[in-house]
Amino acid sequence: MKILVPVKQAALVEDDFELRDDGRDVDPDFVDLQLNEWDDYSLEAALQLKEANDGIEVVAVTVGDDDTEDALRTCLAKGADRAIRIWDDVIADADPLVIARVLAAVAQREAPDLVLAGTQSSDLGFSATGVAMAAFMGWPHAAVVVALDYAPGAATAIVERELEGGLRERLEVDCPAVLTIQLGINTPRYASLRGIKQARSIPIEELSPDELGLEDQDIGEQARGSRVREMYLPDKGQAEMIEGTPAEQAARIAAIVKEVMGG
Amino acid sequence: MINPTHDSADVTRELFQDFSAVGIVLFYILGFIALGIFAWGCYLQIRKYRQGVADGSWADLLRRFRDLCLTMLTHRTLRRRDAAAGRAHAAIFFGFVLLFIGTSLIFIDYDILGPLGLSFWHGEFYLLFQLTLDLAGLALIIGLVYMMVRRGWIKPPKLDYRRPDREPGEPDADRSAYRIEDWAFLWALIIIGVTGFLLNGSRKLWLIEDPLVWDYRWWTPVGTSIAYALSGLGLSSEGAGVLRTATWWFHGVLALAFVAAIPFTKVKHIFTAGGSLMLRDPLAAQRLPKLPEEGEDAGYGRITDFSRKHLLHLDACTKCGRCHEACPANASGLPLSPRDLVLTLREFAHDNLEGKPKHADELIVHGDGVHQIRAETLWACRTCMACVEICPVAIEHVPIIVQMRRWLVEQGEMDPMLQGTLQKIQKRGNSFGEAKRKRGKWADELDFPVKDARKEPVDFLWFVGDYASFDPRNQSVTRDFARILHHAEVDFGILYDAEQNAGNDVRRVGEEGLYEMLAEGNVATLEDVEFERLVTTDPHSLNTIRNEYPQFGGQYLIYHYTSLLKQLIEEGRLHFQRTLNYRVTYHDPCHLGRFNRGFDAPRYVMQALGLDLVEMDRSGENSFCCGAGGGRIWMADPPGKEKPSENRMHEAARIEGLEVFVVACPKDLTMFEDALKTSGYEGQFVVRELNELVAEALALDGQATEAA
Ligand code: SF4
Numbered sequence: 029m030k031i032l033v034p035v036k037q038a039a040l041v042e043d044d045f046e047l048r049d050d051g052r053d054v055d056p057d058f059v060d061l062q063l064n065e066w067d068d069y070s071l072e073a074a075l076q077l078k079e080a081n082d083g084i085e086v087v088a089v090t091v092g093d094d095d096t097e098d099a100l101r102t103c104l105a106k107g108a109d110r111a112i113r114i115w116d117d118v119i120a121d122a123d124p125l126v127i128a129r130v131l132a133a134v135a136q137r138e139a140p141d142l143v144l145a146g147t148q149s150s151d152l153g154f155s156a157t158g159v160a161m162a163a164f165m166g167w168p169h170a171a172v173v174v175a176l177d178y179a180p181g182a183a184t185a186i187v188e189r190e191l192e193g194g195l196r197e198r199l200e201v202d203c204p205a206v207l208t209i210q211l212g213i214n215t216p217r218y219a220s221l222r223g224i225k226q227a228r229s230i231p232i233e234e235l236s237p238d239e240l241g242l243e244d245q246d247i248g249e250q251a252r253g254s255r256v257r258e259m260y261l262p263d264k265g266q267a268e269m270i271e272g273t274p275a276e277q278a279a280r281i282a283a284i285v286k287e288v289m290g291g
Numbered sequence: 292m293i294n295p296t297h298d299s300a301d302v303t304r305e306l307f308q309d310f311s312a313v314g315i316v317l318f319y320i321l322g323f324i325a326l327g328i329f330a331w332g333c334y335l336q337i338r339k340y341r342q343g344v345a346d347g348s349w350a351d352l353l354r355r356f357r358d359l360c361l362t363m364l365t366h367r368t369l370r371r372r373d374a375a376a377g378r379a380h381a382a383i384f385f386g387f388v389l390l391f392i393g394t395s396l397i398f399i400d401y402d403i404l405g406p407l408g409l410s411f412w413h414g415e416f417y418l419l420f421q422l423t424l425d426l427a428g429l430a431l432i433i434g435l436v437y438m439m440v441r442r443g444w445i446k447p448p449k450l451d452y453r454r455p456d457r458e459p460g461e462p463d464a465d466r467s468a469y470r471i472e473d474w475a476f477l478w479a480l481i482i483i484g485v486t487g488f489l490l491n492g493s494r495k496l497w498l499i500e501d502p503l504v505w506d507y508r509w510w511t512p513v514g515t516s517i518a519y520a521l522s523g524l525g526l527s528s529e530g531a532g533v534l535r536t537a538t539w540w541f542h543g544v545l546a547l548a549f550v551a552a553i554p555f556t557k558v559k560h561i562f563t564a565g566g567s568l569m570l571r572d573p574l575a576a577q578r579l580p581k582l583p584e585e586g587e588d589a590g591y592g593r594i595t596d597f598s599r600k601h602l603l604h605l606d607a608c609t610k611c612g613r614c615h616e617a618c619p620a621n622a623s624g625l626p627l628s629p630r631d632l633v634l635t636l637r638e639f640a641h642d643n644l645e646g647k648p649k650h651a652d653e654l655i656v657h658g659d660g661v662h663q664i665r666a667e668t669l670w671a672c673r674t675c676m677a678c679v680e681i682c683p684v685a686i687e688h689v690p691i692i693v694q695m696r697r698w699l700v701e702q703g704e705m706d707p708m709l710q711g712t713l714q715k716i717q718k719r720g721n722s723f724g725e726a727k728r729k730r731g732k733w734a735d736e737l738d739f740p741v742k743d744a745r746k747e748p749v750d751f752l753w754f755v756g757d758y759a760s761f762d763p764r765n766q767s768v769t770r771d772f773a774r775i776l777h778h779a780e781v782d783f784g785i786l787y788d789a790e791q792n793a794g795n796d797v798r799r800v801g802e803e804g805l806y807e808m809l810a811e812g813n814v815a816t817l818e819d820v821e822f823e824r825l826v827t828t829d830p831h832s833l834n835t836i837r838n839e840y841p842q843f844g845g846q847y848l849i850y851h852y853t854s855l856l857k858q859l860i861e862e863g864r865l866h867f868q869r870t871l872n873y874r875v876t877y878h879d880p881c882h883l884g885r886f887n888r889g890f891d892a893p894r895y896v897m898q899a900l901g902l903d904l905v906e907m908d909r910s911g912e913n914s915f916c917c918g919a920g921g922g923r924i925w926m927a928d929p930p931g932k933e934k935p936s937e938n939r940m941h942e943a944a945r946i947e948g949l950e951v952f953v954v955a956c957p958k959d960l961t962m963f964e965d966a967l968k969t970s971g972y973e974g975q976f977v978v979r980e981l982n983e984l985v986a987e988a989l990a991l992d993g994q995a996t997e998a999a
């Protein structure tokens with residue numbers, strides 16, 4: 029059996045950064061890249077299934093340019109069997125819908141028994157890619173999964189989802205399905221630098237959208253559901269540290285309330 | 292010496308006197324059986340060690356052998372921190388060695404030279420020989436009696452064999468077999484010694500009529516006293532003859548049994564400890580081994596991954612407990628004792644390498660099983676080197692632990708917090724996860740520029756290190772040092788963005804791939820910079836740059852800042868404005884003190900400042916780690932247990948009138964300022980970096996002047 033794990037090389041932005049000249053993203057000079065935190069967990073979930081059962085293949089896939097190869101090397105170092113990267117300049121600045129369409133095409137080709145994606149990305153945080161991918165494929169899905177019980181070959185998986193207020197929902201999902209995995213479902217392993225170096229000898233399959241049967245209209249500008257118009261820092265909120273004895277602090281708070289309420 | 296009426300050749304001891312031929316043959320048969328068992332045991336042990344990986348420990352054999360002899364003759368490693376045990380061991384050791392040489396001489400004389408007519412064991416030589424062996428036997432027994440008193444009555448806690456890495460009741464928690472063995476060893480030796488004297492005494496009484504024996508009786512004062520005692524108890528000469536024969540057999544058979552048991556019991560430390568001392572690596576903890584370029588697995592996962600020398604170490608441990616007592620992890624109640632680590636691995640090697648060959652999977656030393664090492668045990672270590680430094684038989688716990696951690700790292704098994712930090716270092720070259728460009732920011736607040744060594748040549752290149760660069764509290768110390776250098780007109784510069792974490796602690800965590808990247812990166816950066824020598828305030832960086840960068844082609848002269856300050860004072864380049872007369876104590880950082888023998892410079896500087904230095908009990912070589920080493924600063928200590936740094940604060944607080952706890956390491960400042968608060972001494976004394984005191988004495992900034 030096969031598990032497909034879509035991953036993202038996410039941006040890690042420095043504390044003090046500048047925006048790109050067009051104002052629609054952070055200047056890449058201030059960005060480091062690393063495997064999306066959520067994907068650490070989805071990959072770990074796949075690897076744990078692989079280790080507990082015989083004959084499971086774990087395939088990591090990403091949509092991105094050369095710079096994103098590192099994410100795949102990390103997956104290979106941790107124990108993924110294969111890695112696939114899809115890229116074409118048309119995809120640059122793509123939104124989650126386009127990415128999901130590409131991933132769905134990969135899934136069609138790979139025919140996995142399970143897709144384990146991260147719930148969201150640590151940089152943009154749309155939480156949309158995995159779910160959209162399921163929609164494009166017409167597969168069942170469950171989001172924000174915090175526990176997974178699945179035996180290879182089974183027709184269903186039992187999953188637990190995290191709801192608001194600490195509530196959990198246990199459900200049975202028909203497989204194959206797309207599950208988006210939440211942080212904390214497991215303890216991800218560390219990818220040692222030696223391991224990452226050794227993973228360099230494993231070839232990464234590089235595909236173009238074309239080879240997946242995707243046309244420009246499926247993935248180009250017109251296919252996007254949204255466009256980034258602007259990125260900016262909101263004006264700083266007002267905050268003040270109130271010092272002094274409790275009585276002094278209370279007096280100061282009263283003064284602020286009066287000032288703001290105009291009373 | 293010799294009575295002129297006696298022929299010197301007759302003044303000797305007749306061996307096997309009055310023995311029947313059957314008796315003699317029987318004794319020889321027993322002797323050969325004992326030697327056969329001994330040889331078989333040695334073969335088993337050597338076969339075990341040979342299943343390890345060969346390494347280059349045998350280089351420079353002659354010097355090593357000389358060192359070994361010196362160590363054994365002076366007992367220098369055994370006397371440390373336990374002088375009484377050292378003396379008792381010396382008595383046993385020298386007694387045993389002399390008796391062994393004596394017995395060998397008799398064998399050579401009787402079985403080899405005698406038949407050739409070259410016998411030498413008679414006359415004056417014989418008499419001196421008798422006296423020597425008599426006293427040697429006495430020394431042996433006195434030493435053994437002290438050891439019995441020590442185990443039976445004094446009972447030092449380090450000998451209780453309590454294991455911090457197992458709960459009572461776990462299958463391998465019980466170490467009472469060791470205790471039985473210890474006592475059996477002491478009793479066996481003491482019985483051999485006592486029966487030796489009894490044999491001598493009964494023989495004297497038996498041959499009381501023979502002037503060749505009786506006239507020379509006082510050459511064996513102890514044996515002869517026993518002869519008088521026996522006679523005083525009413526034993527006749529004939530009775531003594533019977534006693535002599537019985538004792539002879541008892542003594543002889545027990546001695547042979549002892550020889551046969553050597554390779555199978557703790558007695559083998561006679562050989563293993565000697566071998567271990569001979570293979571001693573003086574930089575064992577300071578310079579960790581490089582990994583081979585290729586190869587699937589890194590570090591020690593299976594017992595057969597161990598180097599032969601490390602396998603020998605496992606058998607060399609004498610359970611003396613010195614490391615157990617010195618270990619900060621053990622002191623904080625963490626599941627690690629360097630002694631128990633070694634003993635557990637010893638049992639594992641014994642179980643798996645002495646019998647039939649086992650399957651590779653059974654040879655994994657990591658895990659929760661019997662005689663396996665748990666990950667929590669390995670992660671508890673601070674690589675502080677206290678164990679390596681005090682071990683009397685030169686066991687290298689630190690490289691063993693780090694090699695085992697390397698394997699865990701390769702498996703991806705580690706504390707999530709530590710993972711996060713290593714990832715930050717991977718991405719940004721520093722453990723704070725700060726942007727590279729911020730590395731030199733601390734210098735912005737100075738009122739003079741700090742040279743960029745990448746752009747202009749400097750005399751001193753200052754390797755700042757992560758904590759001194761990014762930690763806000765330490766940044767102020769870093770600026771103080773810059774001001775001191777500026778004041779002394781030292782030509783210095785820093786690398787700004789190009790400096791990366793030096794990697795000392797990354798290597799000790801076991802993330803060797805990342806360490807290689809950092810070391811290679813820094814060496815490449817330094818290649819392109821023009822400088823004469825390096826200086827750092829960080830003992831961790833100092834250690835790896837001095838001792839480990841040569842493995843990556845980087846040979847540098849590097850100073851810890853305290854040595855540079857000492858030099859500046861000697862050259863009269865620091866103009867102190869005021870004498871500080873605080874009562875202080877000083878914490879030797881592990882990586883400066885034990886690792887790099889930097890004990891004197893900081894004390895010299897403190898003296899020059901006029902400080903009243905009162906040493907703590909554990910200082911110098913025996914300094915007690917702050918708990919930050921080995922990557923532990925990047926992991927949380929378990930709540931509810933006394934941290935090593937808190938333990939240290941209690942020790943300092945016992946000094947009457949203490950005002951300042953002086954440190955000379957950025958991580959120490961962080962650890963101890965924290966511990967000062969959590970252990971409740973805030974307000975009683977303060978923790979300060981030596982640079983701050985120097986800056987204060989030089990009146991280099993307003994704050995320092997006010998504080999004075
Ligand atoms: S290096 Fe220090 S912490 Fe580690 S085992 Fe030795 S004494 Fe204990």
Ligand code: SF4
Nearest residue numbers: 608609611612614682
């Ligand atoms: S390892 Fe060394 S110091 Fe520790 S108990 Fe054994 S012999 Fe003693």
